[in-house]
Amino acid sequence: MTILESEAGPATARQIGRERIAAIVQSYGAAIVLVILLVFGSIAFPTFLSVSNFTNIATQSSFLMIIAVGMTFVILTGGIDLSVGSVYALGGVLAAYGSAWGLFGAFALPLVVCGLIGVLQGALVAYGKMAPFIVTLAGLLGVRGLVLAVTDGGSATPLIADRAVVFLGQGDVLGLRLPVFFALAAVVIGSILLSRSRGGQAVLAVGGSESAATLMGLPVARVTFTVYVISGLCAGLAGTLNAAYSSSGVPTVGVGLELSAISAVVIGGTLLSGGRGNLIGTLAGVLLLTVIQNLINQVGSLTSSVQAVVSGTFLAIVVIIQTVLSRTQRL
Amino acid sequence: LTGCTNTGTSGSGSTGGSTDTAQTAQAASGPTCDLATYGGEKLDLKNAVVGFSQSEKEDNPFRIAETQSIKDEAAKIGVKKLITTNAQSTLSKQISDIQDMISQGAQALIVAPLNSDGLEPALSAAKAKKIPVITIDRKLSSGACDTYVSFLGSNFVEQGKRAADQLIKGTSGKGNIAILLGSSGNGVTTDRTKGFVDEIAAKGPDLKIVAQQTGDFARDKGQSVTEQLLQSNPDISVIYAENDEMGLGAQAAIIAAGKTPGKDIQIYSIDGTKNAVEQIVAGAYNGVIESNPRFGPLAFKTLQSFESGDKVGQDIIIEDSEYDPSNAKDKVDSAF
Amino acid sequence: MESPLTDDPPVLEARGVTKRFAGVTALDNVNFELRAGESLALMGENGAGKSTLIKVLTGVYQPDEGEIRLGGAVVTFARPLDAQKAGVSTIYQEVNLVPLMSVAQNIYIGREPRTRLGLIDFKRMYADARALLDTYGIDVDVRRPLRSLALGVQQMVALARAVSINAKVVIMDEPTSSLEAREVETLFSVIGLLRQQGIAIVYVSHRMDEIYRVCDRATVLRDGKVVHVGALDALPRMELVSLMLGRTIESSDRGGVTAFGSDNTSDAPPVLVAEDLSRRHQIDGIDITIKPGEVVGLGGLLGSGRSETLKAMAGVMQLDRGSVQIDGKTVRSGSVPAAIRAGIVMLPEDRKAEGIVPGLSVRDNIVLAALPRLSKAGFSSRRNQDAVVDVFMKRLHIKASGPDQIVSELSGGNQQKVMIARWLAMSPKVLLLDEPTRGIDVGAKAEVQALIDELAGEGLAIVLVSSEVEEVVEGSGRVIVLRDGEVETVLTGAQVDEEHLLAALAGDAGEAAEDPRTHDAQTDADAPTSVTDSRGERA
């Protein structure tokens, strides 16, 4: 059956090469924009290119990064988790309360509770077949209420006295704060899970086509359920580390954090409809957001309104560039 | 579906442009702080880089006046560079802002903390570089002269208490009160509520608090909450709003309900914005406790004397005036 | 009706299964049995309930009444996974794979080979996938995302996946609807292998030839009821068709060939002139001229660029070079609205992704393109719509509970008719049909073919793409044969027959006599079809 030979024209090799470059550009659009921004910052501001500034950026990004890891998993299934900001606050507050029982309490209490919130939301989405947007929107509201409820209407700020807990938030190794290592670990573990485990492949398949995944015999509901649990745990962990970092569980933190996390994930090249994306992109997305903020601070004289205009415009430009870079892959 | 933000603390609207009335400190007393104790070198602010970290958006008169007064004073003294940042009500951003300013070479910091706790990483970074930090308008719960030099600001509990006193006087101690709370979880809300409620309990036996609902420091929320409350609770006779904006929203609601603000239903609030004080003059508002935002001169004066080696007070509580029908007309120009 | 060959219990069995959807009883007390090693045809016209029965058998739907037995024991498949685990592997009617994932991932998802650390062993997975596809003569880069492949290739991937799962039963719901004659042969050899291993096959197809070649027995459904069960060799085609349709059709076995393909060509000037249609890596310098009333077939193998050519003319694809003219006026390239305004419409190949709007009603789907014409000042007129919808639902015999039924609830064939109706409602000058009879039952197919002829008779110019050689040959007055995106030859007049077409497809007149159907997959393992990487991604 040699009817059809591959008589590919001479353009083939070049074409393949170009396709490959295009694929790289498409997957790492955010990282490329990040590099551009870093170069720009270094040229424009003498105080930008410094070790202390970069370690600051690393620390500042780490909490959002951990949340964004969970968010990436959720978005890859085609879902969304709006509750992360509130869960983050709850995690912090509970970590502070839990630190009365030392390191174990400071981690176990928030992780168990935030994990349970993930379980509840995941169950409603996966088994209750409710729209994730609404479930987690209710989560955003309800969990914030819970935070207020456990802090006496928000008037109490529990403090962390335990040295070991505080060390996990503030201690530094090689000039980097410990939360940075947690964030890196989250990225690495998350990446391996996503690209090298059956579960991760299932996440991509569910997001790529839920009906196909079902018909191919994947446990769609279980996969969907799990990502919300992961997201709850990630947000809880980020809250815990943040509380350790600032040695207090402040009930008002994390407002609007869900939008930062979602935009970081999307800027990182993950499709909101699910099925495609990676954590390296998300990492670049988180760093982009932090660097934009850092650059605004480098100017150092903008009022908050101007800052809003600048960061909104920046965001728009970044997503436009990123979209254009990765457009060829869209149908 | 609201109540999950945290915007605008002491803010409200104004028509802008007023005769600035800088703050005056109450008679100094209590512990002090100096370079020797805190650590660090003498410094002339004239050639220094100073950083100012604002906590909330400059979208309300209080924050606008506060930032402006810092900027004006910096210009007046002629500091080499003033870096300003705005945390936009996000605690982690305030930490980042302060760290960013430190790595940009700030030699002294003025911080309007978003929260009494949680700034520790930023403050310890400053401490490590022996950079003096003056906090304004909200007191930190960590140790003065250790994590920061001194605190300049109002006493929010006291403001609530004074509002209660004003209200008791204005209502002759009788009536049903509805409280419009600030944003939940905001320390200012907590303090202004505590001062007020305790004072009413102590001195107003015939005053009854019938509702406490959050108006998120926003005018529209204050208005709609008041509308709801007046509807179901027609015997409400006085409103205590934890900032002027909500008070003005309540005023609109009272008018919409066909009643006369200031007479049928009295309104008391805290802040001292021009809009509210003008309403007192017009007889449609009953009292305002001031919360003076013009920290610039006092903050730089404190910083300057600290940097030249003098002792400065750890707690510098400022004098807030108050407006009532008897003085509003004369003092309206000092409102912000 | 039962005539057991053995005493063994059937491998898979349905007893008294009833399945209702809102308003429709899709299956009505259906008894079905599949015996070990046999190949059973599941027959019935569009909407008879074949796909529904398969879904009930494999746990996609739960039966309202009745039970499923596997090897004699009652089983409940709560979801497809359970069926798969129990050894029932299925290729569903529409390709159901994950478009964004690679070919290899699609084949092995859920059972990826793993390293000792428990991580997926991509190297092995790619190699396995490569080897597996090679045995079916499919040469694709297994790392490529599935959606960059032509539909037919996707279908082969789905097939490879289903067969590579160790199964006792393999169910195939219209596996050949987008396959080329050559792939069909490959499939048949695979089926042969499976049967040798004692695996039972359920085979659904509207292509009679295939049924008679592959299957031993048939179960015929009509309106959700089993109307016949029996051996195929005792069942003449005509009778089978009558059983399916519930009426006798004199010429249905000939697919309505009688009038189909009659030459309506006049001396009128060409209505469409397409010149030098080119787009890098897809098509190169294609010229097509059609006169009113002419039916031009586009022949070619999988991936030869037939769909691409149609898309180029319909404005779906931006051209690098070349032009399309209607009545002498050039049509702006790369704009569907412009093409439609000029009178060119296209029935897309991938009905599910590009055709229907699944959530909308039959009415809304039919009038979708014609809406502006049926409206007054931007207001849509229900009366105008109903007039059109009514005409086409009757004319095309669209089987639906009414114009308000959601289109995704219709059977595949009826969805296709809805699509055709959408375009006829536009009263086009040139109709581009990409696999118009895909998934359509014999009756409907005859209707559609008759319709094509009728439309041509009315002066419509038609370009017809079909993977069924007979259909192209019978339907067209002229056949343009494409190969690797270029025109290979044009068959005219007496040349338009199967023999010439097959020869042209083979790209060598000398090999014309050699019927590719005699090949089987084994001997071809070393010479896979390869169009693979020479092509860019679909627009």
Next chain:
Amino acid sequence: MSQATVTITLPRRGTALGIMQRYGVYIAIAALLIYNLIFTPNFFELDNFRTQFVQVVPVMIVALGMALVIGTEGIDLSVGAVMALAAAVIPLYIGYGLIPAAILAIVVGAVVGVINGSMVAFIGVQPIVATLSLMVAGRGIALLIANEQLRSVTDPGVLSLGRGSLFEGEAFRIPYAVIVAAVLVVIVALLVNRTTFGKQLIAIGGSRRAAELAGLPVKRILLLTYVLCAALAAIAGIIGTARLGASVPSTLGNLIELSAITAVVVGGTPLTGGQVKVGGTVAGALLLQFITATLVKHDVPDAYSQITQAVIILLAVYIQRGRAAVR
């Protein structure tokens, strides 16, 4: 269904469950009304209902636009910022009278819609981030336009839009704001159900690819949808300003995007697009309003009020979950 998609089959129309699913929002509203009838003093009074209807107006108008955008499988987070922009513009041009100022405010809103729509339709940016950037920047611009200040608006036209009623003084007087909202509801309902544009918009949400191949002007329709949404948000901003008697760009419309989205979804429009339920959206907005009213009137502390809202929203969506798409 010969397509191998997995759908939840709806129970028959007549069954109790079917009714619940179809009328989930309405049932929830009825339940709340009954609760209030029994437990809330002075609830069943015309004045009270007038208050609820007036208060719901901005959310309802924004939700109408949001429903259109969601119908195309999009989302618009910038609506609150557009309200702020409208509020900022009003006092600048109120000197020319209400109508010119309002038109200008709507035009400014529409410009935001054009930017949103262009990013989504022409560049292909995902709606949530496209509109997020305008949500951030828009309010900043509004504050800059207003010079970061709050202005009282004393124009009698504006004030009567906010506070005046038809049949003033009568028991059955109808606030002008409510009339505006009602008119907009009717217009949007007509748009969705009776016009070509509406049908095309829904088709795009149902399958963008199919709509493109059917020759619909997909990009133009998307653009127009975002413009409409923004224009509606601007109208909501004008009414919000009129009601306050002041232009407050700093807080007006804060978080309204979430309320609006909730109203739309609670009303039965799936976020996956392809459907727009105008009546449901109106009911959804009313449900949210009644929840808030009930909680405030019973002086529930903020913490518990947020939890209660979350639970009620979940319940309302849960009982009709079969209707919404799986994702």
